[in-house]
Amino acid sequence: MAVTAPPPAPARSGPRRLLPTSPAQRILTFATFTNSFGGGMFTTASALYFTRVVGLPAEQVAIGLFGGAMAGLIAGVLVGRLADRWGPKRVHITVMLLGGAVISCFTLIGSFWSFFAVSLVAGMIIPADVSSKAPLIRAVADGNPTALIGYLRSVINLALAFGSIVAGFAIQIDSRPAYLALVVCRALAYVGCGLILLRLPRIAAATGKKERGWTALRDRTYLSATSANAVLSLNYAVPGFLLPLWIVEHTSAPRWVVSAVLVLNMAFVVLLQVKVSRGVHDENTAGQRMAWAGVAFAAGLTLMALADGPSRWTATGLLLGGMAVFALGELWFAAASTQYCFGLAPAHLQGQYAGVFGLGSGVMQAVAPAVLSLLPLGMGLPGWLLIGALLLCVGLGSRPLVAWAGRERASA
Structure with missing residues (x-):
């Protein structure tokens, strides 16, 4: 007797297609x-x-x-x-x-x-x-x-x-x-x-070996990824803090460009973050995306720094082009950062590990306004290039740093 296959699930249409299944x-x-x-x-x-x-x-x-x-x-x-x-x-x-x-x-x-x-x-x-x-x-x-x-x-x-x-x-x-x-x-x-x-089903505490103390603070691999992530998280202060002051006080671009670069940055995240996050599934691919992010950050910052001096429309083009490149780096960084945060943490200690991971980026975001005021806003082009070089070096060094820490942990 032939077995009738169940009918396929009806295709979701309209806004429902944008929601998770x-x-x-x-x-x-x-x-x-x-x-x-x-x-x-x-x-x-x-x-x-x-x-x-x-x-x-x-x-x-x-x-x-x-x-x-x-x-x-x-x-x-x-x-x-x-x-x-x-x-x-x-x-x-x-x-x-x-x-x-x-x-x-x-x-x-x-x-x-x-x-x-x-x-x-x-x-x-x-x-x-x-x-x-x-x-x-x-x-x-x-x-x-x-x-x-x-x-x-x-x-x-x-x-x-x-x-x-x-x-x-x-x-x-x-x-x-x-x-x-x-x-x-x-x-x-x-x-x-x-x-x-409250509508979520009951989610019990994760099961696993109950370890005393702060395991995340002894995990060299995780701490190395946290350190690299902390430095690169300086990028988050660029669109909201650095660029508005730079555009208004140091370039001839129209003031509406402040809103334009922020909208452009947000549009990149809304439209491309899901696509960019695909394929990031382990610490090696995360390290690769961190390297790409460092390159994009350095290139984007250089373009935006060059907006000091040219005519208003040339400056506008440099700012918008620089933000497009910079935003691509932000997408790669976010995907890699997420993989480091989750992929390197034991499931039953995810909260503790995520707290330590956020500690590093929190410190950087607290000091970011002072750093950006001192370097790009205070020194001009040399300060921009210093910040770009820092993000480039940390991005390129993220993968070998995490790999070295992993080998050290395995040998220990």
């Missing part, structure tokens, strides 16, 4: 979009809220945010370890709900010290978010966290863009109620993300 991954996608949408609103307008509504000088705002960033370095490591022990779903949802409560406190501040106190706690949320989310992603990634991270990174950038657009309306209104509404929406986005994640 896994129910758990779809839930994580919706939660990520919700959280990032709120982040886009708050990040775009927060500095204006603190200065124009609360009435704090920009210097005090910078001090508060720096204090929060420093507190967050420790929080990320500790919360990642809790996610390994107690289960990532439970810990990550708790972080999201706490984020909503903490951000809402920004509506109550009226002095520097109240702002500083809230900033210290708020600064812990994002690192805690990242380190507790890492084992959650690994649990639902169907064995390919690099591909899922690439997809989520596209979703994050799309949500940030939409959030920034909404914030633009509030900035145009420029009133206390408008800015307060953005703060409240940011808090609600955290809570909404946590509530969406």
Whole structure:
């Protein structure tokens, strides 16, 4: 008797084709979009809220945010370890709900010290978010966290863009109620993300050998990858911090180019991150992409540095062309960074390892404004070339460094 084959699954059409087929991954996608949408609103307008509504000088705002960033370095490591022990779903949802409560406190501040106190706690949320989310992603990634991270990174950038657009309306209104509404929406986005994640199936703590102490801090291979990643993560401060100041103060390009380069960078991530992440499946391919990223960073920075001096349209072309090359390097770097973070970490210690991985990039992002102000903005072309040479050397040296550390660990 012939066996009738089951009918093929109906092809998904429209927007559903853009979503993962896994129910758990779809839930994580919706939660990520919700959280990032709120982040886009708050990040775009927060500095204006603190200065124009609360009435704090920009210097005090910078001090508060720096204090929060420093507190967050420790929080990320500790919360990642809790996610390994107690289960990532439970810990990550708790972080999201706490984020909503903490951000809402920004509506109550009226002095520097109240702002500083809230900033210290708020600064812990994002690192805690990242380190507790890492084992959650690994649990639902169907064995390919690099591909899922690439997809989520596209979703994050799309949500940030939409959030920034909404914030633009509030900035145009420029009133206390408008800015307060953005703060409240940011808090609600955290809570909404946590509530969406409740729909995930139960995810138990990872099983494995229970090791005492901080295993990640003794793993030479992982620490070498963390070090290379930390230095190369300097690239994240270029579009948002360095370029706006460089374009306005050092080139003859029109001011709208500031928005154009940021949109171009975001478009590359949204449209190409998933495609670029394919094929990155072990530390060797990750090291190769790190090398490509270093080359692209150096080339892109050189083109953008040459925009100081030429006519407005030549400068515009150099800036846009440089950003296109630089953004390609950012895509390669993100794919390689994800593979290092997940591929070199034991599954049952993913939270702890992700916390240590984020510690390195967190330190670099905290000092990046000072480094970029001193070199490219302070020295001009020589400073740009120094930063480009640094990223090029670290990118090219990443693969042999990680390979050497792996051999050292194996021999030990």
